[in-house]
Amino acid sequence: MTEREKLALLEDMLELDEGDLSMDMALDDVDEYDSMAKLSLIVLMEDEFDVKLTGEMIKEFETVGDIVALMNK
Template sequence: MTTEEKIAMLEDVMDLDEGELTLDSVLSDFEEWDSLSKLSLIAEAKKEFGISIKAEDIKQFQTVKDICDFLND
């Protein structure tokens, strides 16, 4: 999955319009980055990548790039 596809997935998870997020977007700047979005991200990561994201991991995410980098590992 490309970086652009990961960003699109995050926009979908956060119910944002296409193009609202960039790699440099700070997650805390978006009220949509809430507990429901975090649970949706956990589900999508498991479904799309077979990756389990833990609560400790989510607490470390500051930017969209942090999530994309985590999904690359």
């Protein structure tokens, strides 16, 4: 999966337009990345990448790239 495809998965999850996200974007600046979105992210990571995210891991995410780095496919 390319980096662009991974970003597209996140854009789809956050109901954003394609190209809205970039790797170095701070998650604090993404309004759509709220508490419900974090729950969707847990499901997405488990379903698509078999990665089990904990609350602690989510708290440590600073940029969009931090999430993409865990998408190991």
